C-alpha cells in the first residue's frame with residue numbers, strides 16, 4: 341500500500357474520471373483525495389457517505405472532511421443522532437474557537453480510547469484526566485491517536501496496551517457502523533493472521549512510530565514474517581474489491 345501525498349498529483353489530473361480514480365484505489369493507494377473526488381462523482385447518497393467515510397479515516401484530523409462526512413451521514417439518515425450531535429459539537433467549537441475566555445476552555449470529555457484504556461486497566465481515570473488537561477490548549481477535536489502518543493511519550497502506557505485498546509476501539513466502531521472494517525480486521529476475519537498476531541504487529545508499529553519510523557501494516561506483516569509480500573498485496577486487493585462490489589462498477 342502506498343500512502344499518497346495531499347494533494348495527490350494523480351487525482352489532481354483525473355478528479356473527474358471515475359475509472360481512473362477507481363484504478364488508482366485498486367492499485368492500493370491510500371489516497372484521501374481519491375475518495376473525496378469519488379464522493380463528488382457518485383450519485384447515490386449512501387455511496388457518497390461511504391467515500392467520505394474512507395477519506396475521513398485516512399485524514400482523521402481534517403475537520404472540513406469530518407463535517408462533510410457527517411453531513412453525508414445525515415443525508416442518508418436524518419435521524420442519525422450521533423452525526424447530528426457530533427456536527428453540532430464541531431460547529432459550536434469552531435464558532436467558539438476565536439473566543440479566548442477561560443469559560444470556553446473546559447476540559448474535553450474523555451475520548452473513547454481513554455475509556456478503553458481505563459477499562460483494560462492500562463491507565464487510571466486520574467492519569468487520563470491529566471493527559472486530557474494537557475491537551476486543553478489545542479483543538480477539542482483531539483484525535484485518539486494523539487492521546488495515545490501522549491500517553492506513550494509520558495511512559496504511562498506500553499505500545500502493547502495501546503495496540504490492544506486500538507483493536508478494541510476498531511471492533512466497537514465497526515459494530516456501531518461508525519467506521520468500515522479496516523484491513524487488519526479483515527485479515528483476522530479471513531484467517532490470514534490471528535488476532536494475537538495483529539496485536540503484535542500493531543504493537544511493533546506503535547513502537548517504531550515512537551522512533552519516528554513509519555511502516556504500514558502490510559510492510560510490518562512482511563518484515564515480521566507473518567505474511568509474504570505477495571500474500572499481503574493479494575489480501576489488500578481482495579479487501580478493496582469487496583468494498584468496491586457495492587458500487588457495482
Ligand SMILES: [Zn+2]
Nearest residue numbers: 344348369371
Ligand atoms: Zn493518490
